[in-house]
Amino acid sequence: MREGEHVVFVVDDDARIREALGELLASHGIEASTFGSARAYIEAPKPDVPACLVLDVELPDINGLDLQRQIADGDHPPIVFITGHGDIPSSVRAIKHGALDFLTKPFSEADLMAAIHAALALDRATRSARAELGVLKQRYLDLTPRERDVLPLVVSGLLNKQAAAELGISEVTLQIHRRNVMQKMAAASLADLVRIAERLEIPITRSRRQGGNAT
Amino acid sequence: MREGEHVVFVVDDDARIREALGELLASHGIEASTFGSARAYIEAPKPDVPACLVLDVELPDINGLDLQRQIADGDHPPIVFITGHGDIPSSVRAIKHGALDFLTKPFSEADLMAAIHAALALDRATRSARAELGVLKQRYLDLTPRERDVLPLVVSGLLNKQAAAELGISEVTLQIHRRNVMQKMAAASLADLVRIAERLEIPITRSRRQGGNAT
DNA sequence: GCGCACCTCATGGAAATCCATGCATCGCAA
DNA sequence: TTGCGATGCATGGATTTCCATGAGGTGCGC
DSSP, rough: TTSSSSSSEEESSSSHHHHHHHHHHTTTEEEEEESSHHHHHSSOOOOOOOEEEEEEEEOOOHHHHHHHHHHTTOOOOOEEEEEEOHHHHHHHHHHHOOSSEESSSSOOOHHHHHHHHHHHHHHHHHHHHHHHHHHHHHOOOOOHHHHHHHHHHHHOOOOHHHHHHTTTTTTHHHHHHHHHHHHHHOOHHHHHHHHHHHHHTOOOOOOOOSSSSOO | OTTTSSSSEESSOEEEHHHHHHHHHHHHHOEEESSHHHHHHHHOOOOOOOOEEESOOOOOOSHHHHHHHTTTTTOOOOOOEESSOOOOHHHHHHHHHTTTTEESSOOOHHHHHHHHOOOOOOHHHHHHHHHHHHHHHHHTTTTTTHHHHHHHHHHOOOHHHHHHHHTTTTHHHHHHHHHHHHTTTOOOOHHHHHHHHHTTTTOOOOOOOOSOOOO
């Protein structure tokens, strides 16, 4: 493992815990970044590497579970909760909302490290998938408005002629747009384009063409 | 809500609980089917309707969590755990393995009913998706072996000519297979066929065609 | 004003697809 | 044995797509 390949954020109001976890992680060759409060974590700049958030449920400013909800809609690393006074409803809520694990003190080092390794692996996969999708999204943004009109029609399976009629333009013009879309989206074939559109969740406009197109 | 539209399975060794839950559900117009042991539940015939499994963790024969694992690979209704002596690790494990909720006695009727309603809604959606996929799978099974050879090549974006070369047959023959595949899979267009293949998780055989096909 | 990006259209030829008709072989089951 | 389904191939025409070339109009920013 290379250094700086990943980082573990530790948020706990108990300085002894922070120190202990920092050392534990260091002994496993994992870089740790510790915070004494949720606020401190939120405001800190995060390096752009696979990460994991080890989060105490009981915090002075913002409850750990609330913090989880606050960052739920953004991109955030997998969360491993630790707590000294956990209860079942909290643990259920945490896991239901996507937390990777929920450990009660005292927990074994092995359990924690297992959870952390799983979290890091998950984040690597998630980040990789997100990056791939990001590339597609960027390409989509590079399309002109008209090209964005054409894309859904094409991947819906319409003939060029039909798609052109839909937009009220000539078939030739549509072909040009279609061709530009293929190039900009880096699609090697129509099949490719369809799969890309699927991943971008581009809605299809009721397909027609071939087979039982009777009214 | 029509009768028999859904059913809730209750597995608990305490007859009083079974009776109480049965009545509670009945008062909400929901049919209940109760069992005193995991074995009894496993062996019972299940009606083919949206369902939900309310499962006690502590059971005489098989632990509720073990039962969850046993039925994990098959199609089974969403599970709502209830327990009198739950612990956090169990609740975490249960939810991580897909349980919809984990309630500790005493729980409010409202909480239980909310969980049950959510579970039934989820199962309806799951069953609907499964049924749709089942139709596609059946159509796929209706393909001849050769047609199953052709499908992945076509949805990979290969030209008929290329796909034919791949199989060592003439382009004409391949076109016939391709046409049959489209009809049997009820795909209105190539775009449709690609999406169907995606849902069936048919692997693509390295696409080529168009754009930078220089060696 | 000028350039540039975008949208539009036409022509024409090459390539590919779609479709129908006809036919042959093989293997298996009624 | 007869029949059927699966597989294979050919011809030919209609349709569609692919691609290149050429060209006009609009709107926006420098």
